Amino acid sequence: MAIEITPYGQRALLINWPQRISAALNGEVHQMAELICRWAGVEGCTPAYCTLLVRFHPRQRQLHELSAAIHQAYRELGSTVPRPSRxxxxxxxxxxxxxxxxxxxxxxxxxxxxxxxxxxxxxxxxxxxxxxxxxxxxxxxxxxxxxxxxxxxxxxxxxxxxxxxxxxxxxxxxxxxxxxxxxxxxxxxxxxxxxxxxxxxxxxxxxxxxxxx
The missing domain is CATH 2.40.100.10 (Cyclophilin-like)
Structure with a gap:
């Protein structure tokens, strides 16, 4: 399964999963949000059903560089142990x-x-x-x-x-x-x-x- 990343203005990007309601896909969204929000230059993440909005500081992160890092993190997601949910x-x-x-x-x-x-x-x-x-x-x-x-x-x-x-x-x-x-x-x-x-x-x-x- 692949994700798609699209610019969302000058200070944000949107990560898209397949457009359906799925507990498994939504779990990936939250797992990626928890990971990306810890990165330098990332100002916040807004998860939804099958999308994740990532806001970043353009002086600290470049869109193409951040997109590449997100793709790499997603490829390695299976080896990441998710934090137990509350x-x-x-x-x-x-x-x-x-x-x-x-x-x-x-x-x-x-x-x-x-x-x-x-x-x-x-x-x-x-x-x-x-x-x-x-x-x-x-x-x-x-x-x-x-x-x-x-x-x-x-x-x-x-x-x-x-x-x-x-x-x-x-x-x-x-x-x-x-x-x-x-x-x-x-x-x-x-x-x-x-x-x-x-x-x-x-x-x-x-x-x-x-x-x-």
Whole structure:
């Protein structure tokens, strides 16, 4: 498998993997981010599903030189031992009162309430990336039996800490915002606190385990 590197302005470049959602590919993204961010002249890395944005100081690193170093690091990635990822347990209220779309998810999947909860809590999820809202974690992979489409008409306001599913992913709304994912519970732990340092409970590459309460 090869990566592609493209300039992203004068102070950044974008590393591209094959464009698909994959825990294995995303693991490579985070492994490369951890490695590259330690290099001199690199000012920061922003990982996503299958891309990595690398920001650098143009007086300390040249684009062609940095690109060559990244390609070499990727070729040697298999011999690098990744740092163990952190696992975070998040308690969730899955009661019907806290899950406005649970009945719809049950209808779409043909599962009983307890089966939806059991499937959602038995999986350990990877934090693919943060985005959309401050601290919103895109988590996966979701068990295939729980795959559901987004709502045909998005809500104008999703309650904060709503645990939601859509397609092959799950996530947590950190604040109230419009959204179209199916809501199946409410997290009992804040994932975003602007007064905290760091403000986000989770970071890309973490693992998440939901616990029913």
């Amino acid at each position: 696992e975070v347990a998040i308690p969730v209220d899955y009661s019907m009162a806290a899950a406005p779309d649970m009945a719809e998810v049950m209808r779409l999947t043909g599962l009983a309430h307890r089966e939806v909860v059991a499937l959602h809590t038995e999986q350990t999820y990877q934090v693919f990336m943060l985005g959309f809202l401050p601290g919103f974690p895109y988590l996966g992979p979701l068990p295939s039996a729980l795959h559901c489409p987004r709502k045909a008409i998005p809500r104008q306001s999703v309650p904060p800490l709503s645990v939601a599913i859509a397609g092959g992913q799950t996530g947590i709304y950190p604040v109230s915002a419009p959204g179209g994912w199916q809501l199946i519970g409410k997290a009992q732990l804040p994932v975003f606190d602007p007064a905290a340092d760091p403000p986000f409970l989770l970071k890309p590459g973490d693992r998440v385990k939901f616990k029913a309460v």
